[in-house]
Amino acid sequence: MALTMAIIGFGKSANRYHIPYIKERDIKIKYIYNHRRHREKEQGFYDADTIFTDKLDQVLNDSEVQLITICTPPATHFEYGKLVLEHGKNVLIEKPFVANQGEAKELFALAQSKKLLAMPYQNRRFDSDYLTLKKVIELGYVGKPLSLESHFDKYRPDDRLHEGSQVDGQFYGLGVHMLDQILGLFGKPQTVSYDIRAIQNSASTVDDFYETQLFYDNFKATVVSNPLAARPYPRFLLHGTNGTYVKYDIDQQENDLKLGIMPGDLNFGIDTPSQFGVVKYKNQNGDWIEKQIPTINGDYGRVYDSIAKTLTNRDAKLVSDEQALWNMEILEAGITEKGPHLYNLK
Incomplete structure (x- = not known):
């Protein structure tokens, strides 16, 4: 079964390091949320079924969405990450994951309490x-x-x-x-x-x-x-x-x-x-x-391949919470x- 996901942000990060790889996989991008709509950039998007929206609730409340990738400025990562997890979605967050260990620990604890995945995007x-x-x-x-x-x-x-x-x-x-x-x-x-x-x-x-x-x-x-x-x-x-x-x-x-x-x-x-x-x-x-x-x-x-295996087969996460916390420290x-x-x- 295809993984259904959404992306928060539609800048260079999303368009260079995520979308080109996602479209090569059995992954459906149902939504792209951007509070500043750039409709000229949305024209001709590779999947005509992807919904571009400036209404975040539409994304967060859709039960089909399993994973949300956050590709926004670093200062917003913790706020968005917490919001996504609170709405029962797995979350992948661009670098840097968050600003400090305290924020990272809070996100990991929230994810564990809801049996969800929270992970930094370590594509390198x-x-x-x-x-x-x-x-x-x-x-x-x-x-x-x-x-x-x-x-x-x-x-x-x-x-x-x-x-x-x-x-x-x-x-x-x-x-x-x-x-x-x-x-x-x-x-x-x-x-x-x-x-x-x-x-x-x-x-x-x-x-x-x-x-x-x-x-x-x-x-x-x-x-x-x-x-x-x-x-x-x-x-x-x-x-x-x-x-x-x-x-x-x-x-x-x-x-x-x-x-x-x-x-x-x-x-x-x-x-x-x-x-x-x-x-x-x-x-x-x-x-x-x-x-x-x-x-x-x-x-x-392969970051997304690893996430699919974690969500479907319960494989270990590519980047463990422990490794992410060492990095933040x-x-x-x-x-x-x-x-x-x-x-x-x-």
Whole structure:
């Protein structure tokens, strides 16, 4: 039976990261709620049966709707998430999930009390580069991991003054994904160090740079985003007891989506061989081997596949409540104290 859902919000997030993937699946978008109707954008929508509305009650009170995805500004996530759950609907919330641990705990408790699903949208668990990194670790190419660097850099000069809440910065906006990838692979760290700044205009209250280190037993993961990186740093650099894996360049899904190349189109999101990662390791004979690792295809729609399995088969959620709360704890601790600092997880 097809999953019937609705989307709250009809901006870039909904149109780039959700709808193109949903339409490739056995999922019916019955409603799209937007308090500001953009009728010119609604014309020619892929499913003529989708109802565009500015009446939220129409969506919340429809018994056919099983899942609602929230694609609105971060400040609205908690309010909408709570409203959806109170009306007996499962909810998927775009990043960042909510502003703090307290809000996250309240939503998870409400969902559990109603036997509903509440989950952050962590689509980057299905980045091609991340899926390939996971496979390299699983196959044991580098032995026991000792250190991992995860970079999401660009060169985008902007020295204007940016004012706003710290939850509107790069750390909450992108760091939430990069941290989730580490937590999904290695679990809860013991200690976290932070360097979160506005490097292009120090008077800005919204950060544009972060370097966060997660410390485990004899392992460290570093996540970095720098807006002024004119030369590329590896997307992933993994060192282990038996070798090293290096991957340049990011997952190609977003680049293709920006060009209008959609899921289902030929070669969507595929790396070229020149973008493949390289592993250098010792084989059983003690010989050094160096070879390319073909990139595993990414697919953000697999988030919805996982939700369908959770709702129909009671499979475990893709992102557990525990992982989401670790993420919120790390994010919150990063912005509550200014300047470089350490934080020990509870």
